[in-house]
Amino acid sequence: MLSASIETATAVPWADLPPELCNLVVDRLDAFSALRFPAVCRSWAAACQVGPRRLRPGAPTLLTPILMDGNGMAAAAAFALHDVSTGRSFHASVSGRGGLKNRRWVGAKDDWLVTTDATCSLELLNPATGDLVRLPSFATIPGATVEDGLRISVAPRSVYVFQHVALCRTPAHRDGYLAVAVFSSLLAVAVAATGDERWTPLRNYVGGPMLYEKVFAVDTCGNVYFWDMDDGGANSNPTVVRAPEIQIDMYVRQRFKLATSIGGEVLLVCTYGDSVFGERARSLGVPNAGYRHTRSILLHELDIGGGDSGVWRRVDGIGGDHALFVGQSYPFYVTVPRGSSDLKANSVYAADLNGYVAMVFDQCQGCAGGIGPFVYSDFRGTSLRPIWFRPTAHLDKQAQYVVR
Amino acid sequence: MEVDKGKGEAEETRKVAEADRDTVTLKSSDGKLFEVSKEAAARLSTVLAGMIAGGSIDDNGTDLKQIGSEALENVVDYCNKHANSIPSAALISSSISFNTAPFKEPEEWERKFVDRLSHDALFDLVEAANFLGMERLLDVTCHKISEMMKGKSPDQIREVFNIKNDYTKEELEEIRQELAWAFYDD
Numbered sequence: 001m002l003s004a005s006i007e008t009a010t011a012v013p014w015a016d017l018p019p020e021l022c023n024l025v026v027d028r029l030d031a032f033s034a035l036r037f038p039a040v041c042r043s044w045a046a047a048c049q050v051g052p053r054r055l056r057p058g059a060p061t062l063l064t065p066i067l068m069d070g071n072g073m074a075a076a077a078a079f080a081l082h083d084v085s086t087g088r089s090f091h092a093s094v095s096g097r098g099g100l101k102n103r104r105w106v107g108a109k110d111d112w113l114v115t116t117d118a119t120c121s122l123e124l125l126n127p128a129t130g131d132l133v134r135l136p137s138f139a140t141i142p143g144a145t146v147e148d149g150l151r152i153s154v155a156p157r158s159v160y161v162f163q164h165v166a167l168c169r170t171p172a173h174r175d176g177y178l179a180v181a182v183f184s185s186l187l188a189v190a191v192a193a194t195g196d197e198r199w200t201p202l203r204n205y206v207g208g209p210m211l212y213e214k215v216f217a218v219d220t221c222g223n224v225y226f227w228d229m230d231d232g233g234a235n236s237n238p239t240v241v242r243a244p245e246i247q248i249d250m251y252v253r254q255r256f257k258l259a260t261s262i263g264g265e266v267l268l269v270c271t272y273g274d275s276v277f278g279e280r281a282r283s284l285g286v287p288n289a290g291y292r293h294t295r296s297i298l299l300h301e302l303d304i305g306g307g308d309s310g311v312w313r314r315v316d317g318i319g320g321d322h323a324l325f326v327g328q329s330y331p332f333y334v335t336v337p338r339g340s341s342d343l344k345a346n347s348v349y350a351a352d353l354n355g356y357v358a359m360v361f362d363q364c365q366g367c368a369g370g371i372g373p374f375v376y377s378d379f380r381g382t383s384l385r386p387i388w389f390r391p392t393a394h395l396d397k398q399a400q401y402v403v404r
Numbered sequence: 405m406e407v408d409k410g411k412g413e414a415e416e417t418r419k420v421a422e423a424d425r426d427t428v429t430l431k432s433s434d435g436k437l438f439e440v441s442k443e444a445a446a447r448l449s450t451v452l453a454g455m456i457a458g459g460s461i462d463d464n465g466t467d468l469k470q471i472g473s474e475a476l477e478n479v480v481d482y483c484n485k486h487a488n489s490i491p492s493a494a495l496i497s498s499s500i501s502f503n504t505a506p507f508k509e510p511e512e513w514e515r516k517f518v519d520r521l522s523h524d525a526l527f528d529l530v531e532a533a534n535f536l537g538m539e540r541l542l543d544v545t546c547h548k549i550s551e552m553m554k555g556k557s558p559d560q561i562r563e564v565f566n567i568k569n570d571y572t573k574e575e576l577e578e579i580r581q582e583l584a585w586a587f588y589d590d
Contacts, residue, residue, distance in 0.1 A: 015567045015570075017527070018531070021534055021542075024542060025549045036561070039558040042570050093554075130557075
């Protein structure tokens with residue numbers, strides 16, 4: 001084999017490919033491959049122009065299936081990345097075998113997706129590198145049986161519907177990944193981390209959790225639950241903080257998401273709106289009459305231990321030059337560059353909301369509208385919903401976490 | 405094709421040559437002579453077009469000191485094949501709605517043309533195409549190079565192109581930071 005590899009080895013100095021040629025090559029790569037290009041060697045990195053023309057590492061992008069354009073050009077494993085900080089869209093294909101075939105994403109953080117299939121077998125996938133990490137089966141929860149892609153039953157006769165996974169740490173984190181699985185109905189949060197061979201169920205209710213030394217979850221009414229993880233959370237009941245009083249009329253629909261504030265407190269993000277129809281819907285740019293029109297946002301910060309369990313404090317904004325990104329992915333902040341025309345500072349960007357791929361809010365003006373020409377209805381019928389995604393520069397691989 | 409070899413294609417080239425200076429003679433860095441259709445050369449290479457228009461073509465072989473004989477042979481071969489191919493209703497690549505420029509996809513014969521090249525020959529050819537200002541040939545060769553790295557990790561790309569990893573661990577971290585310039589994560 002050694003002699004064969006010497007024969008095929010190329011003798012010309014590819015590292016010295018002139019910069020203009022490097023850029024011609026990169027222009028022809030899909031977005032993920034282009035991200036890896038500078039990682040090959042110093043001279044290629046020096047040649048590679050970083051600019052708005054390219055997908056920039058760290059940029060807040062929306063990952064969506066490729067939009068069908070009438071020519072039926074959507075290919076399996078082909079996706080679009082929409083960089084909302086520049087308004088540019090990129091084509092990306094998922095490398096590696098399988099990847100997202102017959103799978104859908106149910107969570108994300110940075111450039112890692114949590115994917116599931118018809119048997120609830122969860123994986124962490126980095127679509128840029130093709131790295132794959134298998135999560136434990138839900139069957140590792142005591143008494144649990146996986147029924148199908150959505151339901152698990154737990155003896156004696158409880159059924160839980162799997163909703164999504166909050167990926168609190170990715171496999172790239174020095175302490176390994178940390179995932180929180182969220183189910184509807186009573187019980188149902190379970191935690192798994194790198195090295196765990198099972199999910200640890202946490203008792204009682206749910207909605208969308210997050211974590212630092214505690215696991216937090218919110219239900220559809222805005223009540224927040226948290227578990228201290230001192231004892232691993234295995235047997236503890238959660239502390240409950242009732243939802244803040246939000247006085248909006250009864251026809252208004254609210255949605256709640258959790259994030260951390262810039263100061264590190266728990267932040268409850270409530271988007272709300274009413275139903276609009278006909279002419280008014282059209283004048284507001286709501287894609288289909290009858291959608292619930294999300295018109296504004298309310299933010300509350302939690303002082304834990306301020307009362308019996310915690311006290312809500314209404315806040316005016318997320319602060320300064322930041323934009324907060326929430327959705328099915330783990331929430332994150334981006335610093336808005338001064339003078340940026342594409343990103344709005346002190347705003348909340350919510351993915352996958354009310355007919356839009358994403359909407360942007362600020363406290364003064366409420367909803368500033370949907371982002372881009374991408375309307376939700378394009379994705380109806382697909383199980384892949386728009387999700388925030390942050391590409392990183394792949395200068396080396398996290399090989400120790402690869403199972404394949 | 406080397407002129408003095410009696411191959412079929414050389415014959416053809418000579419026939420064209422007989423129709424009075426319809427060809428130009430190019431000389432590689434190692435002194436070998438190649439003949440190519442003047443029309444094709446002018447159409448496919450901005451540099452050769454300029455030389456032809458400016459009268460700086462030498463009938464005894466125009467010196468192209470930057471280009472070796474193997475690469476020049478491929479350039480001439482490409483020009484001749486291009487002159488003989490019927491351009492298909494060009495296929496604009498499918499990335500219409502994206503920000504990548506709408507490159508023309510290589511045609512079947514162009515794919516085959518670059519597929520048969522060794523890595524070394526490909527490298528020399530892309531440099532020659534760049535030097536001669538041959539936009540279409542650059543398209544085809546850069547497309548081939550990009551195909552060779554699609555979906556590959558940096559390690560695998562280094563292996564394909566025999567490139568040494570000249571990064572230190574610290575530099576990798578530094579570049580990672582630098583690339584994430586405008587953004588941060590708490």
